[in-house]
Amino acid sequence: MADRIPGFAGAPDSNPEIAPYWQACAEGRFLIRACDACGRAHWYPRARCPHCFGDRTDWREATGRGTIYSFSHVARAEVPYVMAYVTLADGPTMMTNIVDCDPASVRIGQAVHVVFKPTQGGPPVPMFTPD
Ligand SMILES: [Zn+2]
Numbered sequence: 001m002a003d004r005i006p007g008f009a010g011a012p013d014s015n016p017e018i019a020p021y022w023q024a025c026a027e028g029r030f031l032i033r034a035c036d037a038c039g040r041a042h043w044y045p046r047a048r049c050p051h052c053f054g055d056r057t058d059w060r061e062a063t064g065r066g067t068i069y070s071f072s073h074v075a076r077a078e079v080p081y082v083m084a085y086v087t088l089a090d091g092p093t094m095m096t097n098i099v100d101c102d103p104a105s106v107r108i109g110q111a112v113h114v115v116f117k118p119t120q121g122g123p124p125v126p127m128f129t130p131d
Pocket of ligand 1: 035038049051
């Protein structure tokens, strides 16, 4: 049986707009959505660019690297976990979990990289771990 992800119930929701993202996660690839008109990436993935409202957006292979913008150690959960905002090297900031480390060692500004964690009945979910 796959590990349960603390603070994450079941499998992620999907829809046609985001299906390629979850397919890539299943292949161990981390995609981000970026705009051909203004050149900026955004999170979460959308067909229309939230920066310039252009509709020429496309999937790009993300670096999978980032730094912790802020975090919260959820110590009172059944299985404690660290939820965080990570600013990706590609530009946007995303909400995620910091995993595979001692929660007491997590720091703002810490360099992290993506890891994929299994879900129950769905694609793996990208999370981050300190370098
Ligand atoms: Zn744009």
